[in-house]
Amino acid sequence: MKILIVLAHPELQSMNGAMYHTAIETLQAEGHEVKVSDLYRQAFDPVSDRRNFTTVYNAAYFKQQLEEKHGVFAPDVETEQQKVEWCDLMIWQFPLWWFTVPGVLKGWVDRVFAYGRFYGEARCYQNGIFKGKKALLSLTTGGTAEKYEKTGEHGDLDAILKPINRGMLEFVGFSVLEPHVVYAPVRMTQKEREGILGDYSERLKGIFKEEFLNVGIY
Template identity: 40%
Template sequence: MDSSTLSSKKVLIVYAHQSNGSFNAAAKDAAVEALTAHGYTVEVSDLYAMKFKAAATAEDIIGEVKNAEHFRYAEETKLAWEEGRLSADITEEQRKVTGADLIVFQFPMYWFTVPAIMKGWFDRVLTLGYAYSHDKRYSRGVFKDKKVVLSFTTGSAESMFSANGINGDMNVTLWPLQNGILHYCGFQVLAPQIFWAPSHILPKARKTLLDDWRTRLQGLLGEEPLSFTSMDCFDGEGFQLKPEVHEKHATKEFGLTVGIHLGKPIPPHNQMKAGV
């Protein structure tokens, strides 16, 4: 990749932590520094600093709603998006997403998922029509030319998020986020950057984690994404696996993915590493 190509690449970091002294803040700063040094244009949405509204409500629409008696957020925001009547904070985030080649979500894992303020970002920014539709989702999704990565901290050790650990397999934990939100909108989902329990390790070890992140960031846009099952493998009515696809995998040891497992063991590292 030549320097002229690099300079045209844009990265959006959606960041959710309350403290500038946190490890998440350090990871965000490391990403900004590494990506900028590598020639990318970087924009940060600091959700807490922005006081980003988490709740999806009728306030997200400028002017009258179509059906106030039975308000349906997806349909109303689709209409508002088409007519240019979404609230300014939503349209600003959509502008950033549209311009980005890569989006990094930086956050501490809360209750096995993203913090409420970041979930609100997903709920409000990825509106029907703009981010997905019946015809444009999953492998045919709107953002199929964009890459995305989850970068987050845990409160528990890696061993606790294993197939034998008390928290359960991290691959399963990540499926709703990576498949149900990101891949659903068509994003190419890169392997997550997980900082395992940084609050329980020494400062020197935390520095090593950040150095490793900086190194990875230099080649992030060139990484292969995680594997998901193409929409072409499903019929167009009930969206069930086509018989020939099911038959092809009938004798295999593992299922297709974490979610589409065919009643078989989950393929190892399906939501954690590419090319496995």
């Protein structure tokens, strides 16, 4: 199968970097084809504006969705769009920042998930353009699992992730898998973290057999 891994972490030696490398090695060893978008190392520009396009539909007033519908995408956007179109499974590897994805990943979505190409004209959710593809959020937190329980200080992590799983991924048609969450890796011992990486590798080996969630109704 074809897998795209999008990494949004500024440090490759981090736990996120280790999970990213674990995923690449595991999936390739299983015989899958892997492409990556390592957003910091490729210096992906997360600012969405006229520079998304090499054409100008309306020079007097910039309306992004109209430019997306009629225009030609800049090479950095086009490259990323083609990778999403290519994959059967897309994995986002990121640390939870301010209860969401790091800005570089949000900017990647702002620029790459374009009207007319990724959604629009009733092409969303069950009728989404990427129906049949799967997506997995693989993330780390600073807070402990206890704090992300329904009654915990931060509240239910599923609810925190819903704008991402439902509003971005399911919106364009992806079937979303159970998020892979590593809570508070900083508080673990080196041995515990190594065990966690082994668990992630084991999960990935069976990832295409997993049932997907329906985030809209949980």
